[in-house]
Amino acid sequence: MLARESDIIVRFQGGANAGHTIVNNYGKFALHTLPSGVFYDHTTSIIGNGVALNIPILIEEIRSITDRGVPAPKILVSDRAQIVMPYHILLDQYEEERLGGKSFGSTKSGIAPFYSDKYAKIGFQVNELFGRDALREKVAHVCEIKNVLLQHLYHKPAVDPEALLTELEKYREMIAPYVCDVSAYLDQALRDGKQILLEGQLGTLKDPDHGIYPMVTSSSTLAAYGAIGAGIPPYEIGQVITVCKAYSSAVGAGAFVSEIFGDEADELRRRGGDGGEFGATTGRPRRMGWFDCVASRYGCRLQGTTDVAFTVLDVLGYLDEIPVCVGYEVDGTVTNEFPVTPVLEKAKPVLQSLPGWKADIRGIRRYEDLPENCRKYVEFIEEQIGYPITMVSNGPGREDIIYRESRL
Numbered sequence: 001m002l003a004r005e006s007d008i009i010v011r012f013q014g015g016a017n018a019g020h021t022i023v024n025n026y027g028k029f030a031l032h033t034l035p036s037g038v039f040y041d042h043t044t045s046i047i048g049n050g051v052a053l054n055i056p057i058l059i060e061e062i063r064s065i066t067d068r069g070v071p072a073p074k075i076l077v078s079d080r081a082q083i084v085m086p087y088h089i090l091l092d093q094y095e096e097e098r099l100g101g102k103s104f105g106s107t108k109s110g111i112a113p114f115y116s117d118k119y120a121k122i123g124f125q126v127n128e129l130f131g132r133d134a135l136r137e138k139v140a141h142v143c144e145i146k147n148v149l150l151q152h153l154y155h156k157p158a159v160d161p162e163a164l165l166t167e168l169e170k171y172r173e174m175i176a177p178y179v180c181d182v183s184a185y186l187d188q189a190l191r192d193g194k195q196i197l198l199e200g201q202l203g204t205l206k207d208p209d210h211g212i213y214p215m216v217t218s219s220s221t222l223a224a225y226g227a228i229g230a231g232i233p234p235y236e237i238g239q240v241i242t243v244c245k246a247y248s249s250a251v252g253a254g255a256f257v258s259e260i261f262g263d264e265a266d267e268l269r270r271r272g273g274d275g276g277e278f279g280a281t282t283g284r285p286r287r288m289g290w291f292d293c294v295a296s297r298y299g300c301r302l303q304g305t306t307d308v309a310f311t312v313l314d315v316l317g318y319l320d321e322i323p324v325c326v327g328y329e330v331d332g333t334v335t336n337e338f339p340v341t342p343v344l345e346k347a348k349p350v351l352q353s354l355p356g357w358k359a360d361i362r363g364i365r366r367y368e369d370l371p372e373n374c375r376k377y378v379e380f381i382e383e384q385i386g387y388p389i390t391m392v393s394n395g396p397g398r399e400d401i402i403y404r405e406s407r408l
Contacts, residue, residue: 001398003037003200006197009042010182011035012229013219014201015052017109018251021273023396026070029267030199033058038073040251042315044181045073050219052114052231053126055171077175078231081125086167087146088113088161094154106252107279115218115402117132117142126179128254129172163342166237166317170291183231190236198226198237204299205254210338213343215254235307242305242387244296246377247272250281250290258289258325258351265289271315273396290351292325293384300387309391309401314363319356322377350362354380362395370394379407 003009016032023029024039033054037043047053066072088110096106106112111171117123122142128135141162144163147158189196200221205211207221219225227234247268248258260268264290269277277286300308310329316322327350329332331345332352357371364370370392382389387405 001401002197003040003400005195006037006043007194008046009035009037010046010186010188010200010226010230011051011197011201012048012226013221014217015111015114016054016200017052017059017107017111017217019279020201026065026068029154031203032061034061034065034075035197037197037199038075039070040104042370043074043075046180046228046230047075047077047178048182048264049078049082050079050225051075051078052084052111052219054084054107054109055175059174061223062063075127075178075179076182076185077178079125079179080182080231081126082114082118082123083126083129083168084114085117085124086111086164087150087200088117090156091149091154093147094150094156098154098339110323110402111229112218118161122176124168126175129168129175135149136165137169139168152156152404154314168320178210181360184349186232190232194253196232196236198223198229200226204302205295207302210302212254212344215252215341239306239307241251241307241391242300243309243311244291244299244385245379246291246316248292248295249277249286250289251284251286251406254349256287256289257295257328257344257347258292258349259287260289267318268363271318273312273315277402289347290323290325291379291381292349294325294336294338296381297385299337300385308382308387308391309393310386310389311393313374313378313392314360314362314400316377317357317360317374321353322356322360323351323353324381324384326352341352362400363393365399365402367392367402373375378404382406382408 019032020036021030022036023108035045038045056348065101091113092106093108143159143161150156151158202217202221206217208218209218223240226237250256269285269286279286327336328347329350330347354377355373357373359371361370361374376390378392386407390404390405390406391400393400
């Protein structure tokens with residue numbers, strides 16, 4: 001929806017480990033690497049330097065949308081983006097196997113090994129694919145390191161440097177048409193007054209610094225990182241729209257204070273989203289919970305939120321009463337501040353129930369036309385989190401957005 005008003009959409013971090021489900025006139029799509037602006041013919045979609053780039057997945061994703069009648073999108077890939085290597089995916093799988101019951105709930109997309117290598121300075125940038133001799137030498141060096149792990153820690157087959165080199169030559173052919181000096185391109189676009197949309201992946205609590213460490217992802221999920229992961233000045237970011245569901249859901253392990261279980265969770269999961277709350281990448285059933293004001297206030301603060309987009313409000317229309325988590329009880333004391341992980345794991349939710357509206361609100365276009373209890377729910381949460389809810393969605397379509405004047 002925001003991409004429609006934009007000229008350029010940039011993915012600035014993360015990889016193909018999480019998905020965005022997009023519903024539009026072409027159908028329903030689960031995007032993993034492509035920004036969600038690829039469905040418009042007036043936009044340029046960019047894979048920034050901060051992204052974990054799985055080249056075969058990107059190319060397959062482009063093919064998957066064009067095969068369904070979407071016009072070929074204009075795509076640029078940063079020459080400084082780093083490549084998810086085949087051994088990253090293997091190492092991710094093997095480490096989850098080794099950890100067993102203590103695993104991180106990884107999507108096994110190679111993300112943690114990828115970012116480990118990036119910061120250990122043994123990753124491969126896209127531009128390195130085009131220097132054959134240097135590439136051969138680096139592949140040989142990196143394979144030495146990886147094969148020690150593969151053979152002696154995981155007891156798995158070694159990586160053959162020649163086979164890997166052949167694979168990287170295929171990657172070079174796949175990605176060559178898209179490679180660009182993205183930061184220079186964006187600099188010119190800003191000078192030309194273009195509208196740029198930075199698209200993040202995952203939320204605040206998955207950030208490696210400010211999230212529920214160690215049950216986090218491996219790249220920063222905060223808006224501030226958009227400047228770094230795209231290559232633009234931080235002062236160019238003028239609006240930060242934080243997406244909050246009207247209830248909570250999560251894929252993967254980690255503390256989840258407002259989590260619900262059993263039939264209550266099954267019912268919300270079944271009704272949730274468009275077709276149910278299941279991971280867009282893994283298909284795993286999402287863990288479900290009530291809206292968490294403590295975590296959401298913290299998340300908005302860390303993002304530098306200017307606007308909250310409050311989504312899937314229509315899902316809650318079946319409930320007589322809607323519990324909301326308004327505080328955490330830790331060792332007998334109630335707090336409104338989001339704590340560090342060891343404290344979070346002891347926290348119990350302090351719930352306040354609001355009356356439901358017992359109606360289907362899909363199709364309503366004006367905020368004042370929503371049922372009174374529905375408006376009261378939105379306004380209660382806005383007051384609790386302290387950030388303006390300026391958009392409310394009551395369906396999966398782009399037109400299912402209600403704009404409202406915040407009371408804050």
